[in-house]
Amino acid sequence: MDVLSQLSAALLNSIRDILPIMAILIGFQLLVLRKPVPNLQRVIVGFFAVLFGITLFIQGLEMALFPLGEVMATQLTNPGFILESTGYTADAWQGYLWVYLFAAAIGFATTLAEPSLIAVATKAEQISAGGIDAWGLRMAVALGVAFGIALGTYRIVTGTELWVYIIAGYLLVLIQTAFAPKMIIGLAYDSGGVTTSTVTVPLVTALGLGLASSVPGRNPLMDGFGLIAFASLFPIIAVLGYAKIAEWRARSGKTRIK
Amino acid sequence: MSRIKSGFLRQLLSSFIDLLPILAVVSVFQLLVIQQPFPDLANLLTGIILVTLGLTLFMYGLELALFPIGDSMAYAFARKGSVFWLVVFAFALGFGTTIAEPALLAVSVKAASIAAEGGAIINSQTAQDSYALGLRLTVAFAVGLAIIIGVLRILRGWSLQYLIIAGYLGIIIMTRFAPPEIIGIAYDSGGITTSTITVPLVTALGIGLASSIQGRNPVTDGFGLIALASLTPMIFVMLYGILI
Numbered sequence: 001m002d003v004l005s006q007l008s009a010a011l012l013n014s015i016r017d018i019l020p021i022m023a024i025l026i027g028f029q030l031l032v033l034r035k036p037v038p039n040l041q042r043v044i045v046g047f048f049a050v051l052f053g054i055t056l057f058i059q060g061l062e063m064a065l066f067p068l069g070e071v072m073a074t075q076l077t078n079p080g081f082i083l084e085s086t087g088y089t090a091d092a093w094q095g096y097l098w099v100y101l102f103a104a105a106i107g108f109a110t111t112l113a114e115p116s117l118i119a120v121a122t123k124a125e126q127i128s129a130g131g132i133d134a135w136g137l138r139m140a141v142a143l144g145v146a147f148g149i150a151l152g153t154y155r156i157v158t159g160t161e162l163w164v165y166i167i168a169g170y171l172l173v174l175i176q177t178a179f180a181p182k183m184i185i186g187l188a189y190d191s192g193g194v195t196t197s198t199v200t201v202p203l204v205t206a207l208g209l210g211l212a213s214s215v216p217g218r219n220p221l222m223d224g225f226g227l228i229a230f231a232s233l234f235p236i237i238a239v240l241g242y243a244k245i246a247e248w249r250a251r252s253g254k255t256r257i258k
Numbered sequence: 259m260s261r262i263k264s265g266f267l268r269q270l271l272s273s274f275i276d277l278l279p280i281l282a283v284v285s286v287f288q289l290l291v292i293q294q295p296f297p298d299l300a301n302l303l304t305g306i307i308l309v310t311l312g313l314t315l316f317m318y319g320l321e322l323a324l325f326p327i328g329d330s331m332a333y334a335f336a337r338k339g340s341v342f343w344l345v346v347f348a349f350a351l352g353f354g355t356t357i358a359e360p361a362l363l364a365v366s367v368k369a370a371s372i373a374a375e376g377g378a379i380i381n382s383q384t385a386q387d388s389y390a391l392g393l394r395l396t397v398a399f400a401v402g403l404a405i406i407i408g409v410l411r412i413l414r415g416w417s418l419q420y421l422i423i424a425g426y427l428g429i430i431i432m433t434r435f436a437p438p439e440i441i442g443i444a445y446d447s448g449g450i451t452t453s454t455i456t457v458p459l460v461t462a463l464g465i466g467l468a469s470s471i472q473g474r475n476p477v478t479d480g481f482g483l484i485a486l487a488s489l490t491p492m493i494f495v496m497l498y499g500i501l502i
Contacts, residue, residue, distance in 0.1 A: 231449060
């Protein structure tokens, strides 16, 4: 019964989130475009599927993954655990080895389950007539997020300035853009924004806050930020790199462009 | 009927496969590294079933509703030929979906308490509330503007690289002048604005526009709206931090 009441509360939440979008779509369709929606019945069924889908998805995450993620973030950043597992005290960056590994692994895994990334990858594969491989794209993005979040946790532990990393990352993106195949550029830039939504953000935020409150000298309010920025930047680098490698391999004639 | 059913089962299986890596990571770390049992196994299992079902339904609705509606509206706007209404629609879509975004709400409240602690605003509830609201409006405006720029880019065939490079330069310059406590929030605000429903809609809109306008290629010209929508909030949030 408890699950049901939680579910209906979550459903109300999703309705509230979707309502403004629906209002805009319907408003423009009726008042500006003044055309009936093709396959209206299918679209309505689809919207309900999206509504219930998001509700169940978020409710499930809140029941299973988010509390567990928080507990794990606290346990992994606990000074006692750090001393026991690595032999370092909480003020040495080497002590957080398991945190970096966890950050990378959870970043990778949650990105593969991110619905908006699945959506964009599917679309990219459809319109490129198979020239872009949805699975390969998702892997590249997930690897980028994994590296980004691991580096982001290292930054929180060492307390180095955020902007140094971000600006260095942008410079790298600019250089890569100059050499990347033209077809991939828009998609690569987009992949930075789609990685961080439903699944990744809450888990990563919990990790950042846990770290910033357990590392001596860090302020959770100030230093907990930045992980999302890393998770949006490194997928761009990864996808641009992946496209370049795919191009090289295609040129050397061993495989088709993936 | 049986085709729908087998399609549903296939999607269910593929959703479960998408979630397997998370389960693997969580189990390995919890059981082998932290060496603790799962705190609430029953909830965990129920949750996994709900997440799998939810992802399946979402993917189903995506193909039935979100992609087609974005596509068909893009075609309809292209056929109507009114740049004015397209721009109004682009702004409404960007602004409307962002202002209601729960993640943005959470971050803006946190940002307000940081600003109060840092002494940028008076430490009172009203001041914090108005700061948080101002920040949300700023981000929503930035996303609306980004979708306008992105849509105009597709119409006019501007090069995405130059827009992005200009945006990056904007961020670098703003970083130099923005108060340090806003920088982390600003960088993060780019990533949180694009929600699970907005992304497919906006992507379909861009690709639909690029495929209905002559001389545009959906792959090279259709993408980029999300990228711009992640970029402008960073600039505008830092601007907000400088002005307030």
